[in-house]
Amino acid sequence: MSYNLSSYGAQMYSAMQLAMAETYGVDTVARMFSVEPTIAQELNDAITAKADFLQRINVVLVTEIKGQKVFLGTSGPVTGRTNTKTTDREAKDASALDENTYELSSTESDVSLSYAKIDAWAKFPDFHQKYSAAVQKQIALDRIMVGFHGTHAAVQTDIVQYPLLQDVNKGWLQQAREQIPAQVLKEGAVAGKVTMGPGGDYENLDALVHDTKQMVDERVRDGGDLVAIIGSDLLAADKAKLYASQGGTPTEKERIESQQVIATYGGLPSFSVPNFPVNSVLVTSFDNLSIYVQDSSWRKQTVDNPKRSRIEDYNSRNEGYVIEQLEKFALTENVEVI
Structure with a gap:
């Protein structure tokens, strides 16, 4: 059974699109666009703020999809003394690790809103803010879930077979099982x-x-x-x-x-x-514990899909999980x- 947006619901949806376009600095969000790195940082910060745990760990933007870890700490003492009459002083590699690289995977957070829900929520003047906050909070919780339960990055994920998002990315615990058994x-x-x-x-x-x-x-x-x-x-x-x-x-x-x-x-x-x-x-x-997100990879589009009587909000970015010191x-x- 099809459902059409009410006139007020359509008005609120248009207002939401305009607000999104202004937030992301684009003419329209109805076409796929790349989020500017500075705005991606603000978006990333907003998501991080929705979960206390994410605020405690590192959630950072990186430039490359594959590269060297960012926050290598010291792995042991660096202090000592050298008899320079007989021996050259030698700088210690305090961050030497067996595995010190990262690789990010394409990650999607696509959300749909039925016309009926938009009509029901249209009475709230801050509808756009409520919607954005709800989506950001869920992305934050999803990031934590993948970090603790992710075992692999499948080409095609399956939420039914892997309800804890095990197939979205390789999280911290799985990396430990493989790299430091x-x-x-x-x-x-x-x-x-x-x-x-x-x-x-x-x-x-x-x-x-x-x-x-x-x-x-x-x-x-x-x-x-x-x-x-x-x-x-x-x-x-x-x-x-x-x-x-x-x-x-x-x-x-x-x-x-x-x-x-x-x-x-x-x-x-x-x-x-x-x-x-x-x-x-x-x-x-x-x-x-870190989550890396490629700064130039966040892409977004909002689509009105009357065939399914809903609005579709597509979000994608490249991200991955890192144990800084194994x-x-x-x-x-x-x-x-x-």
């Missing part, structure tokens, strides 16, 4: 899983986080910037244990709820991040609470 713990005494609880591989979450931290290279382990990102199931299990032992006391129950159990695990500040695998623990620093990354996954 010794720093990824997947199983303990029982094949295929790591157990946590009485009689398990780890008695509690503190011990699990502590041992995950030990897989980080000792040269960067005590820099003071490591954090633990912990899956929601593991946090919930620890919270349930505290409820069982102390939840009957009103003051203790309030402490558990308001302070999210305790501030640290295994001596590290702990965080719960949207779309992080529920049964995993990641130890790294926030600035060790030795500063450790992951324990497949954790089962017993």
Whole structure:
């Protein structure tokens, strides 16, 4: 059954198109256009602002689709002394890594709005701002999901087969599995899983986080910037244990709820991040995780498609995921609470 835009809905759509054209500095958004790098930076910043986690890591524009990593940190001490009577002073390569390149993949975020929804939302004078904010927030959440669940970049993605966007790009965790398998713990005494609880591989979450931290290279382990990102199931299990032992006391129950159990695990500040695998623990620093976006690659077009009674908003860009220092990354996954 076809649906036509009401006159007011059509008016609001026209206003949205004009506002978009003004924002992106083009005559019309009805034709595919390339977003200028300076405006792409503003758009990227707006998306980043929609998720606290993205504001903590690096989300940066780069010029090339393939190249050298941007934020190579130091991988160990650089201080010493040389007896120059017998030996030449030698500058140390503090950023030497086995894998120090990145490669971006074409990524699409295409959104449709039915005529019926436009008519329903047309009463809001800030319709364009509400729409843009909603799309930007979803792109932000999608970026996080791909970072933690992405395993490969398929030529044709399939949201039904890969509902966690596993086929959009190769995320941080998959890169670690392939490039630093010794720093990824997947199983303990029982094949295929790591157990946590009485009689398990780890008695509690503190011990699990502590041992995950030990897989980080000792040269960067005590820099003071490591954090633990912990899956929601593991946090919930620890919270349930505290409820069982102390939840009957009103003051203790309030402490558990308001302070999210305790501030640290295994001596590290702990965080719960949207779309992080529920049964995993990641130890790294926030600035060790990056998303690169090619500055000249963002393209956009908004199309009125009466054949489907909807407006279609097409967005594409080249982006990818980077672990800046591989030795500063450790992951324990497949954790089962017993």
